[in-house]
Amino acid sequence: xxxxxxxxxxxxAAACWGCIGLFNRPLLNAGxxxxxxxVIRNLGGLAVMALFFLCTDRSVFKMKAKHxxxxxxxxxxxxxxxxxxYFNAQKLCSLSVSAILLYTAPAMVVLMSALxxxxxxxxxxxxxxxxxxxxCALVTGVFTGGLSLTTKGxxxxxxxxxxxxxxxxxxxxxxxxxxxxxxxFWTFVFAALGxxxxxxxGNLMTVLSxxxxxxxxxxxxxxxxxxxxxxxxxxxxxxxxxxxxxxxxIEPVVGTLVGTLVGxxxxxxxxxxxxxxxxxxxxxxxxxGVTVLVGIASFFLLxxxxxxxxxxxxxxxxxxxxxxxxxxxxxxxxxxxVFLTLCIFFIGYNCYFIHIxxxxxxxxxxx
Numbered sequence: 546x547x548x549x550x551x552x553x554x555x556x557x558a559a560a561c562w563g564c565i566g567l568f569n570r571p572l573l574n575a576g577x578x579x580x581x582x583x584v585i586r587n588l589g590g591l592a593v594m595a596l597f598f599l600c601t602d603r604s605v606f607k608m609k610a611k612h613x614x615x616x617x618x619x620x621x622x623x624x625x626x627x628x629x630x631y632f633n634a635q636k637l638c639s640l641s642v643s644a645i646l647l648y649t650a651p652a653m654v655v656l657m658s659a660l661x662x663x664x665x666x667x668x669x670x671x672x673x674x675x676x677x678x679x680x681c682a683l684v685t686g687v688f689t690g691g692l693s694l695t696t697k698g699x700x701x702x703x704x705x706x707x708x709x710x711x712x713x714x715x716x717x718x719x720x721x722x723x724x725x726x727x728x729x730f731w732t733f734v735f736a737a738l739g740x741x742x743x744x745x746x747g748n749l750m751t752v753l754s755x756x757x758x759x760x761x762x763x764x765x766x767x768x769x770x771x772x773x774x775x776x777x778x779x780x781x782x783x784x785x786x787x788x789x790x791x792x793x794x795i796e797p798v799v800g801t802l803v804g805t806l807v808g809x810x811x812x813x814x815x816x817x818x819x820x821x822x823x824x825x826x827x828x829x830x831x832x833x834g835v836t837v838l839v840g841i842a843s844f845f846l847l848x849x850x851x852x853x854x855x856x857x858x859x860x861x862x863x864x865x866x867x868x869x870x871x872x873x874x875x876x877x878x879x880x881x882x883v884f885l886t887l888c889i890f891f892i893g894y895n896c897y898f899i900h901i902x903x904x905x906x907x908x909x910x911x912x
Contacts (some may be wrong), residue, residue, distance in 0.1 A: 546784050552792065555780035559793040560772035568765035577752040579632035580743040582765070583625065587740040589766035591733040598730060605727040612722060618715040619728070620735025623804070627708035629743065632699045637698030648703025651708035654790035661714055664785050713786040716778055725778040732774070 569582060608616070631647060638646075655671075658664040669807045719728040753759050781789055867873070874881060 549715065551780040553780075553781035554776040555784060555789050555792045558773035558777035558780065559796040561776065562793075563796040564768040565765070568761045568769060571761050572758060572765070575752050575755065575758050577758075578745050578747070578748045579636070580629070581745055581752070582632065583628045584740045584744045584749060584898065585762050586628070586770045587624065587733060587736040589762065590770045591730075591737040593766055593771050594730050594733060598726070602726065605724065605730045606762070608727070608731055612719070615715060615719045616728075616731040616735050619712055619732040619736075620651060621739040623708050623712040623715060624732060624736040625685065625739035625743075627705055627712075630705035630708060634698050634701035634705055637695050637701060646699070647706050647709060648794055649703065650706040650710040651787070651790040651794055653707060654713045655787035657710065657714050658787040662717070662786065664681060664787055666787075691811075706772045710790065713781065713790050716781050720778070720782050725782055726775065729771075729774045729778050827844060859862055 565605060572582065572585075573579070619897075634646060655664075655666060659666050716728055716732075719731070723731075777793065778790070
C-alpha cells in the first residue's frame with residue numbers, strides 16, 4: 546500500500562508540473578523576463594514553505610552542516626541550473642524540441658541510478674522508457690514539422706535534462722537523513738539563494754504590480770512548484786529513482802490536456818485552410834498521450850516471471866544457429882503462437898497501412 550501511495554504522489558507531482566503552462570505563458574506574455582520566473586518559483590516557494598512549517602512542523606528547520614553539500618546540489622545544481630537551461634533552450638529552439646530534449650532525462654536517471662544506487666536496468670524498465678520517450682515526442686509535436694534547433698539550443702536542452710535528472714539522484718541522499726518535507730525545504734533555501742543572482746527586480750516589480758499577474762505568480766508557486774516538489778520527493782522515499790522519473794513523463798500528457806481544455810489548443814477541429822496541420826497535431830497528441838500512458842501502465846501490469854532465468858547454450862554461433870532449429874521451435878507452442886500473431890500483425894500493417902493513411906487523409910481530414 547505504501548508503494549502505491551508513492552506511485553500516486555509521483556503521478557500527482559507530474560500532473561502539477563503539467564499545469565505550469567497555465568501560469569508561465571500568461572506571465573511571459575505580460576512581459577516578465579524568463580529569469581524572473583526562476584525567482585518567483587524559488588523565492589516564492591521558499592516563503593510559502595517557511596511560513597507553513599513555522600506553523601506546523603519546525604523540525605524541518607534543523608539541518609547538520611555536514612549535509613550542506615546535498616542541498617547545495619539539489620537546490621543550486623539541480624533546480625536553478627535546470628530552469629535556467631530550459632528557459633534558454635526555449636529561446637533558441639522550438640518549444641517541441643525543447644520539451645523532447647528535456648524528456649531525455651528519464652534515460653539519464655536510469656543510467657545514473659544504475660551507477661550510483663546499483664538499480665537494475667530491466668527489460669521492463671527499458672520498454673517503459675522507450676514508450677515514454679516516444680509518447681513525449683508525439684505529444685510535443687516533433688513529427689508534425691515546424692521545428693528549429695541550434696547547437697546552443699541543443700546543449701541547453703540536454704543540460705536542462707541533465708540537471709533535471711540530477712534531482713532524482715541527489716534527493717535520495719537527503720532522504721537517508723531527513724524527511725521528504727525537510728529535503729524540499731532545504732532544497733528551496735539554496736535554490737532561492739541561487740535565484741538572487743539572476744533576478745531583474747525592476748522587471749519583476751513592474752509585472753507583479755498588476756493584480757492578475759500577482760495571482761498567476763501565486764498559482765505558479767503553489768500548484769506548480771511547492772506541491773509537485775513535495776509530492777515527488779515523498780514518492781522518491783519508496784520508489785526507485787529511474788522508475789519515478791519514467792512515471793513523471795506523464796507531465797506532457799497533462800500539459801496537452803490542460804492546453805486543450807483551458808488554453809483552447811487543438812479544439813478547432815480537423816484541418817482548416819488557416820491551419821492545415823491541425824489534424825496531424827490532434828492525431829500525434831492523442832497517440833503520444835496513449836503511448837506514454839501505456840509505458841507507465843507497463844510498470845503495474847507487466848510482471849517478471851519468478852521462474853524465468855537466462856539460458857546460455859554454447860557460444861554465440863551455436864546459439865545463433867539454434868534459431869533455425871524448427872523442430873525445437875514447433876515444440877514450443879506458446880512461442881510459435883507469438884510469432885504467428887506478430888506475422889499476421891506486420892503483414893496486415895505493411896499491406897494496408899497506405900490504405901489506412903489515405904482513409905485518414907481524405908475521409909477524416911488529416912491533410
